[in-house]
Amino acid sequence: MFISINQLNKHFLDKNQHASIVLKDIDLQIEKGEFVSILGPSGCGKSTLLSIVAGLTEATGGEILVDGKEVKKPGKDRGMVFQEAALFPWINVLENVMFPLKKEMSKKQANEQAKTYLKMVQLTNYLDHYPHELSGGMQQRVAIARALAMDPEILLMDEPFGALDEQTRTRLHRQLEDIWIETKKTVLFVTHSISESIKLSDRIIVMGTQPGTVLTDIKIDLPRPRDHHKEEMLKIEDHIMSYLKKEIDKVVSEELNHETNL
Amino acid sequence: MKPIYKRLIFFAILLGIWELGGQIGLWAEIILPPPTKVFTSLYVGITDMTLVYDLIASFRRLIIGLVIALVIGTSIGVLIAKSKTADDTIGSMLLAFQSVPSIVWLPLAIMWFGLNEQAVIFVVILGGTFVMAINVRTGIKNVSPLYIKAAQTMGSSGIDLFIRVIFPASIPHLVTGSRLAWAFAWRALIAGELLTTGPGLGYTLSYASDFGNMSLVIGVMIIIGVIGAFVDQLIFQRIEKSVARRWGL
Numbered sequence: 001m002f003i004s005i006n007q008l009n010k011h012f013l014d015k016n017q018h019a020s021i022v023l024k025d026i027d028l029q030i031e032k033g034e035f036v037s038i039l040g041p042s043g044c045g046k047s048t049l050l051s052i053v054a055g056l057t058e059a060t061g062g063e064i065l066v067d068g069k070e071v072k073k074p075g076k077d078r079g080m081v082f083q084e085a086a087l088f089p090w091i092n093v094l095e096n097v098m099f100p101l102k103k104e105m106s107k108k109q110a111n112e113q114a115k116t117y118l119k120m121v122q123l124t125n126y127l128d129h130y131p132h133e134l135s136g137g138m139q140q141r142v143a144i145a146r147a148l149a150m151d152p153e154i155l156l157m158d159e160p161f162g163a164l165d166e167q168t169r170t171r172l173h174r175q176l177e178d179i180w181i182e183t184k185k186t187v188l189f190v191t192h193s194i195s196e197s198i199k200l201s202d203r204i205i206v207m208g209t210q211p212g213t214v215l216t217d218i219k220i221d222l223p224r225p226r227d228h229h230k231e232e233m234l235k236i237e238d239h240i241m242s243y244l245k246k247e248i249d250k251v252v253s254e255e256l257n258h259e260t261n262l
Numbered sequence: 263m264k265p266i267y268k269r270l271i272f273f274a275i276l277l278g279i280w281e282l283g284g285q286i287g288l289w290a291e292i293i294l295p296p297p298t299k300v301f302t303s304l305y306v307g308i309t310d311m312t313l314v315y316d317l318i319a320s321f322r323r324l325i326i327g328l329v330i331a332l333v334i335g336t337s338i339g340v341l342i343a344k345s346k347t348a349d350d351t352i353g354s355m356l357l358a359f360q361s362v363p364s365i366v367w368l369p370l371a372i373m374w375f376g377l378n379e380q381a382v383i384f385v386v387i388l389g390g391t392f393v394m395a396i397n398v399r400t401g402i403k404n405v406s407p408l409y410i411k412a413a414q415t416m417g418s419s420g421i422d423l424f425i426r427v428i429f430p431a432s433i434p435h436l437v438t439g440s441r442l443a444w445a446f447a448w449r450a451l452i453a454g455e456l457l458t459t460g461p462g463l464g465y466t467l468s469y470a471s472d473f474g475n476m477s478l479v480i481g482v483m484i485i486i487g488v489i490g491a492f493v494d495q496l497i498f499q500r501i502e503k504s505v506a507r508r509w510g511l
């Protein structure tokens with residue numbers, strides 16, 4: 001297996017050293033080149049899981065292997081795109097995409113490689129613009145180009161389109177699908193949108209909450225592009241909804257309890 | 263009406279009252295000489311170069327002191343932002359120092375360096391250093407964790423992370439720190455010069471006062487005020503604004 005997540009556990013300690021369990025016994029095997037979505041209600045630990053795979057957060061139990069090697073810290077084999085573009089405002093678009101390339105390449109090489117990926121996200125006309133001059137969708141495309149520029153094996157995406165409007169999101173879905181087909185990256189894509197996950201992924205990992213566990217693992221076999229398969233997509237959506245309904249009810253009743261307790 | 267016109271009219275009226283009040287005898291000329299006299303003495307001072315030499319001397323001290331203050335302040339700021347021990351010790355001392363006007367150091371400085379330029383520069387350095395250090399510390403402490411995480415996933419860590427991400431991300435606070443350091447240094451400079459020897463704007467101010475040359479006193483006050491406002495608004499606030507815009511603040 002390319003990515004192998006075994007018995008992963010994560011808890012956070014609060015002020016009173018009381019452990020709140022966020023991820024419980026997560027087992028997940030992902031093959032090279034797969035597009036896998038992690039779907040679940042907010043607060044179920046999706047971001048935490050992705051952050052552990054990225055090496056930004058430490059697990060409290062279990063292990064993650066990438067290509068047989070245990071993940072201990074961040075590495076250039078795993079590129080990450082966050083919900084906010086997280087571009088550096090003090091450098092322009094081209095320099096942002098060159099950021100991960102500075103050390104191992106000559107300036108000229110880095111420049112060319114960065115341009116290649118900016119072309120892939122169709123932003124070659126904006127090389128010398130600064131992040132604040134771009135729309136949210138454009139910034140997110142730069143962030144994708146930046147993650148891809150270091151040619152990672154794995155692309156980790158944490159609700160990358162969550163803050164964008166519907167039309168921009170649809171456009172970026174298509175672009176991401178094209179990029180994935182072209183680059184054959186392994187993608188771990190976190191989302192709370194059922195339709196987004198069905199549209200994009202080979203597999204959907206549905207997570208439950210409190211604590212975060214894997215509820216089910218659904219293969220999506222529809223041919224791409226999937227816009228022509230609306231009916232099948234709706235069927236899968238209903239199927240996933242049946243799993244998530246209970247979880248969402250759980251969150252809502254928890255919140256209501258919390259409110260009445262105040 | 264544009265603010266610039268309002269401002270012009272306001273100052274014209276002020277000057278008018280100032281001139282007329284003296285002429286109709288509301289106050290004696292020695293108490294408040296009229297603007298015409300003030301501008302005449304300014305004109306004389308500039309054409310005979312005495313005020314120009316004063317300006318050059320003052321600016322020399324200011325720039326030497328300010329540059330040293332910015333360098334030391336930035337270094338201390340980085341140190342206390344990065345080391346908890348340094349923050350708990352040096353950091354608390356900084357806050358105490360910052361609440362004291364730096365001119366109170368002048369008697370000590372005169373003991374150490376003598377009644378000369380070095381004593382003034384020392385006070386200027388103290389004026390700028392602490393506020394710079396405090397702002398650099400704040401800037402570094404407030405770097406968005408998202409930038410740091412993003413950089414880490416791109417293989418940056420340690421010194422590389424500091425130089426390429428943490429430091430540039432805190433530039434808005436560095437600019438604010440520099441602006442405040444300049445303001446404190448400018449005040450410290452004039453205060454220091456008032457009490458030491460010339461040439462220098464502060465020295466000329468006290469010299470003119472000793473000789474009852476009130477029109478020159480007011481003239482120098484105007485120079486000090488205009489330079490202070492000019493540097494603050496036309497240089498620092500502009501930089502601050504454009505940095506804030508680009509950094510998305």
Ligand SMILES: Nc1ncnc2c1ncn2[C@@H]1O[C@H](COP(=O)(O)OP(=O)(O)O)[C@@H](O)[C@H]1O
Binds near residue numbers: 040042045
């Ligand atoms: N650094 C942290 N310290 C304490 N609790 C955290 C921390 N990060 C996340 N959590 C908690 O872990 C849970 C899962 O968070 P997260 O992974 O962000 O969920 P999701 O991305 O699915 O919305 C939440 O209840 C959140 O409050």
Ligand SMILES: [Mg+2]
Binds near residue numbers: 046047159
């Ligand atoms: Mg999240």
